[in-house]
Amino acid sequence: MREFVFALEYEPGCNRVADALADHPDARIRSLSLHATDDRLWRVDHATGTSAALEDIEGAFLNGDYYADCLATDDCGATQTTRVLDRTDDTLVLYSTWERTPTCASVPHIARDHLGDGVLFETRHEGRHYTWRIVHSGVGDPAAFFDALEAAVGDCARMEMLRAATTEADAPTGDGTGGASGLAPEQEAALRAAVEHGYYESPREVDVGDLADHLDVPRSTLTYRLRRAEERLAKGYVADERFADAPSTPL
Structure with a gap:
């Protein structure tokens, strides 16, 4: 099995969900279920x-000119429906279905074209960053998938690879990221720069805006990379602690 994790960073005006989330930095969307056939897609978020x-967010899903997951830059004529399954003061659960046309494109459908059936998808949306985790059998042509995806997003989004690895069952050692830290190169560079410039000192010697200017990346991109790096390192630390505290099994 193979795993890819990548993020699409949408330009303003290209994706109504990304625009809504950019206006509310503390909001998040994650997929609970996501499935696709050749001509349909349905998901729960x-x-x-x-x-x-x-x-x-609800307005972006319900009132968009076309389905939020479609990579077409104009209305492609697809039939889509979104329903609210649950709503509280701080949570919203949405069920969406989408029946595509020949001019539509989406990450799951491009993946099916180049990676075959049986592909699993997990997504997380925060700000303008739309992170995809794809697990597939290892067959197909990943290079063709990413070429087709890059062509589909065009100038509307920038693609950033975060991880490419075999799954744990197939990987004898490491996590396939190529770095000792287990971080994507962009995340590791961001974290190193943050430490070197005093971002983690108390009080801070540099704020995220100045650090982003120094690295010549958008503030939102740097914030995203640092958050993902911190999340991965924190989870790795806790997992190591649990492993160390686990009772040994006698042989």
């Missing part, structure tokens, strides 16, 4: 945030 954020 769980959004968290303030009441105002959820209202904007």
Whole structure:
């Protein structure tokens, strides 16, 4: 089995969901279920945030010119429906279905074209970053998949590879990221720069805006990379601690 994790960073005005999330930095959307056939896609998403954020997210799904997952730059004539399954003050659960046309494109459909059937998808949306985790059998042509994806997103989004690895069952050692830290190169570079420039000192010697200017990346991109790096390192630390505290099994 193979795993790919990558992010699409949408330009303003290219994706209504990304625009809504950019207006509410603390809001998040993650997929609970996502499936695709050759001509259909259906998914359940769980959004968290303030009441105002959820209202904007709901509006982006319900009132968009075309389905939010479609990579076409104009209305491609697809039939889509989104329903609210649950709503509280700080959570929103949405069920969406989408029947594509020949001019439509999406990450799952491009993956099916180049990686075959039996592909699993997991997504997380925060700000303008739309992170995809894809697990597939290892057959197909990953290079052709990413070439087709890059062509489909065009100038609307920038693609950033975060991880490419075999799954644990197939990998004898390491996590396939190519770095000792287990971080994507962009995340490791961001973390090193943050440490070197005093971002983690107390009080901070540099703020995220100045650090982003130094690295010549958008502020939102740097914030995203640092958050993902911190998340991965924190989870790795806790996992190591649990392993160390686990009782040994006598031989």
